Amino acid sequence: MAEPNFYDSVYEVARLIPKGRVTSYGAIAAYLGTKGSSRMVGYAMQAAGRVDPPVPAHRVVNRQGLLTAKFHFGGNLMQTLLENEGVKVADDQVQDFKTVFWDPSIELAL
DNA sequence: CATTTGACTTGAA
DNA sequence: GTTCAAGCCAAAT
Numbered sequence: 001m002a003e004p005n006f007y008d009s010v011y012e013v014a015r016l017i018p019k020g021r022v023t024s025y026g027a028i029a030a031y032l033g034t035k036g037s038s039r040m041v042g043y044a045m046q047a048a049g050r051v052d053p054p055v056p057a058h059r060v061v062n063r064q065g066l067l068t069a070k071f072h073f074g075g076n077l078m079q080t081l082l083e084n085e086g087v088k089v090a091d092d093q094v095q096d097f098k099t100v101f102w103d104p105s106i107e108l109a110l
Numbered sequence: 111c112a113t114t115t116g117a118c119t120t121g122a123a
Numbered sequence: 124g125t126t127c128a129a130g131c132c133a134a135a136t
Binding site for chain 2: 024029036039042063069071072
């Protein structure tokens with residue numbers, strides 16, 4: 001079911017992120033085949049807050065596991081949500097990032 | 111229709 | 124190891 005819209009594709013993948021896991025923009029972009037459009041993934045996320053059902057954008061972080069999106073969430077909301085799901089966050093960074101990392105190109109490749 | 115921007119990534123100094 | 128710069132694609136203006 002390939003969505004004709006780049007945004008919708010990003011939303012779907014973002015919704016597929018399991019609880020307590022996080023992924024990176026580049027991972028989603030690579031999964032969509034547009035590795036170079038890593039920025040677009042985040043850009044789509046911005047609009048994600050306007051779509052329905054809502055997308056767990058708080059589970060999407062940058063390559064460094066840094067909560068880059070928290071600035072858009074409006075404070076510590078993002079970190080709170082992540083910790084609420086079992087993701088340890090400290091200094092705006094995901095702890096054990098590689099452990100909680102969820103790569104769609106691998107998890108969904110099956 | 112052309113230009114600018116953007117929740118990023120990777121490479122080089 | 125850290126900092127700077129360039130590159131990438133798509134949507135918004």
